[in-house]
Amino acid sequence: MRLCSVPDLAERLRQGEAALIPTDTLPALACRPSHAALLWQLKVRPADKPLILMGADLAQLRAELACNWQDPWLELAGRGWPGPLTLVLPVGGAITAALHPGGASLGLRVPACDQARELLRVSGPLATTSINRSGEPAARTAAEAHGLFPELPLLAPVPWPVGSGQASTVLAWEGAAGRWRQLRAGGQTLDVANG
Numbered sequence: 001m002r003l004c005s006v007p008d009l010a011e012r013l014r015q016g017e018a019a020l021i022p023t024d025t026l027p028a029l030a031c032r033p034s035h036a037a038l039l040w041q042l043k044v045r046p047a048d049k050p051l052i053l054m055g056a057d058l059a060q061l062r063a064e065l066a067c068n069w070q071d072p073w074l075e076l077a078g079r080g081w082p083g084p085l086t087l088v089l090p091v092g093g094a095i096t097a098a099l100h101p102g103g104a105s106l107g108l109r110v111p112a113c114d115q116a117r118e119l120l121r122v123s124g125p126l127a128t129t130s131i132n133r134s135g136e137p138a139a140r141t142a143a144e145a146h147g148l149f150p151e152l153p154l155l156a157p158v159p160w161p162v163g164s165g166q167a168s169t170v171l172a173w174e175g176a177a178g179r180w181r182q183l184r185a186g187g188q189t190l191d192v193a194n195g
Contacts (some may be wrong), residue, residue, distance in 0.1 A: 001146050003156035010123040014151055019044060019153050020131060020145040021119060024112040025084045025168050025187055026138045027145045028128040029152075036098045036127040042149065050100035052086055052107040054128045056120035061108050064125050067091045069141035076180070077111065081110035082117065082136035084164060084187030094138040099127050109168060113134060119155055130167070140165050152159065 004012060009019055018031040018038050019163040031038050039152065040047055055061040062069055073089055080087070086109045102107050109128075111117065120126060129147055131139040139145040142158040169186035173179075180192040 001142075001150075001158070002153045003127075003158060004153045005156055006119050006122050009119060009153060010153050013123050013126065017051050017153065018149075019155065020149060021116050021126075021155045022113055022142070023054075023128075023163055024082070024118050025163075025166060026140060027131050027142070027163065028116075029131045029145075029149070030054070030126040030128045032123070033095045033098045033125065033127045036110060039127060039129050042152075043094065043129065043132065045129070045135050047101060048104055048109060049134075051127045051129050051149060052109050053095060053099055053125050054109050054111060054116070055125040056117045057081070057110055060120070060125060061110070065091055065093065065095065065106075065108075067093070070173075072178075072180070076171070076190065079106075080169075080190055083110070084112070084166070084168040085109065086168045086170045086184075086186075086191070088170060088183065090173060090175045095125075105172065107170065113161055113163070114163060114187070115155060128154075135155040138167075178184075 016035045086107045088107045131145045142160045166187045167189040170184040171180045
């Protein structure tokens with residue numbers, strides 16, 4: 001098992017490697033957005049299934065995306081992050097093209113896992129997905145993650161904090177309607193004002 005400290009793992013990620021990290025839900029397979037194709041390859045995942053951009057906090061994601069953040073987005077992010085909530089927002093640009101090829105939206109998340117956020121503060125936002133081969137059950141522990149991808153480095157220390165084992169709630173902003181639509185029920189329930 002190749003364990004790496006935050007600075008070492010951040011450097012490996014900058015050099016184009018993928019890594020295994022804990023989150024508050026399920027552990028994640030992560031890499032820099034510019035190397036996102038690696039995650040589809042590792043998972044044998046169809047390219048039409050987008051990845052998530054995970055950040056250390058709202059400010060980091062806002063700086064990275066440099067788009068016009070609408071008040072409803074900021075309000076919900078303020079209530080749901082850090083936590084098991086993924087917001088799918090209609091943003092374009094190079095990162096969206098890398099994580100959602102051909103798409104016009106991007107899933108964003110800030111995990112409630114101190115170990116993951118410490119890495120994200122150093123590495124910058126990362127492209128992420130669950131640790132599994134496409135269509136198979138997701139890893140729930142560092143040992144399971146290592147068993148699936150033994151060639152990849154893991155964020156130290158292990159064992160990782162225990163996640164919920166449940167995927168994040170996914171809410172998508174429908175810009176024309178100006179409302180939220182739930183795409184997946186998950187680890188967080190929020191009252192969402194629409195209209």
